[in-house]
Amino acid sequence: MGSNLLASLNDLGLGFVGYLVPFLFVLTIVVFFHELGHYLIAKWNGIRVLTFSIGFGPEIVGFDDRSGTRWKLAAIPLGGYVKFYGDENAASVPDQDALSGLSEAERRQTFPGQSVAARAAVVVAGPLANFVLAIVIFAGIFMFHGKQTTTPRVDSIQAGSAAEAAGFAVGDIVRAIDGRRIDSFSEMQRIVSGAAGQTLRVEVDRGGALLTLPVVPTLREVKDNFGNVHRMGVLGISRSMAPGDVKTESVGPLAAVGMGAAETWFIVERTLGYIGGIVVGRESADQLGGPIRIAQVSGQVATVGFVALLHLAAVLSVSIGLLNLFPVPLLDGGHLMFYAIEAVRGRPLSERAQEVGFRIGFALVIMLMIFATFNDILHLASS
CATH class of the missing domain: 2.30.42.10 (PDZ domain)
Structure with a gap:
C-alpha cells in the first residue's frame, strides 16, 4: 500500500499544473459567486463591506473600490469571505469593543446593527447564489448542446x-x-x-x-x-x-432553466439521500472527498473539455451551497440557526453561548476536513 501511495503522489506531483489550474478555476468560480451573494444583499441593506476575499491568508493581489471595499486574492485558495464593518474576523463575529464606540448612524452600517430578517437574508444569499450559479451553468449547457x-x-x-x-x-x-x-x-x-x-x-x-x-x-x-x-x-x-x-x-431558454433547476434539485436530493444513508448505516462515508479529491477530479474532467469542467463547477456549487446550509455554527446554516433562536426569544443568545457554538462548529468543520483528506489519501493509495 505504501508504494502505491508514493506512486500516486508522484503522479500527482508530475501532473501538478494539470490538476492545479482546473482546481483553482472551479473553486474560484464557486467561492466568488457564494461570497458575491453575501456582498450584494449586504450592500442592498446598507451594510458597509470592508473586505471581499477569495482565499485566506496573505494577500497576493487586490484593490480598493470607490466604496472602500478591499477586493483581494489571498494565498490559500480553499474558500473565501466577506468582512463587514464592525466584524472582529472573517467569520462575522462582532467586535463588541468597536461596536460600543459607534454612533447610531455608524451602527446601522454594521452587520449586527441590522434586523434579524436582514441578517438572515445576507447569510442565506451565499448558498442561494451557489444554487443560482448551478442552474445557470446547467441551463447554458442544455441550451448550447441540447x-x-x-x-x-x-x-x-x-x-x-x-x-x-x-x-x-x-x-x-x-x-x-x-x-x-x-x-x-x-x-x-x-x-x-x-x-x-x-x-x-x-x-x-x-x-x-x-x-x-x-x-x-x-x-x-x-x-x-x-x-x-x-x-x-x-x-x-x-x-x-x-x-x-x-x-x-434542442432546448429553448425557459425549458433550459427548468431543466437546470431540476438538475440542481437532483444533486440536492441525491446528496441528502447519501448523507441520510451514512446516518442509518446504509452508505459508507469513504465516498466523502476533500480538496485533494476535488483537485484530482478537476484535472481529470479538464481533459474531457471545458464544458465538462463547467459541469463539475455546477455540481460543486450545489454541494457547497447545501453544505453551508447545515445548522453547524461557523457555517451559514449555523448563523441562521442562531437568528431563528433570536427571533423566537426576542433577543440573541449570549456572547458566551455563541462563542461556545462557534468553537464547536470550528471543531466539527476541522474534523470533517481531516476525515475527507484521509479519504482522499486512501483513494490515491488504492488508485
Missing part, C-alpha cells in the same frame, strides 16, 4: 443480475419507477444507482402491455473513464443504441 436522450429500452440482461431475477425481458421499455415517470435510460440509472438494496417497483411496457416488476438493485463497484471506483446500485441491463432510440433535442 439534451441527449436514450429510450429506456432493455437491450440485454446480464446472467444472475437483479433484472434477471425480477423478470425483465429484452425489449422492455421502462415507463416509471415507484410512480416516477422515466423518459430516458439515464433517468433510470440515476434512480437505480442510489437505491442499492432497496425494492423498486418498475413499470415496464412489454409489447404494449404494462407490467410492474419489483426489483432490488445490486450494490456494485463501477469504474469510471478515469479509473475512479464508485459504489452504486445496478440492475444488470444495457441500453439500446439503435438509431431510433438515441435522440438529441
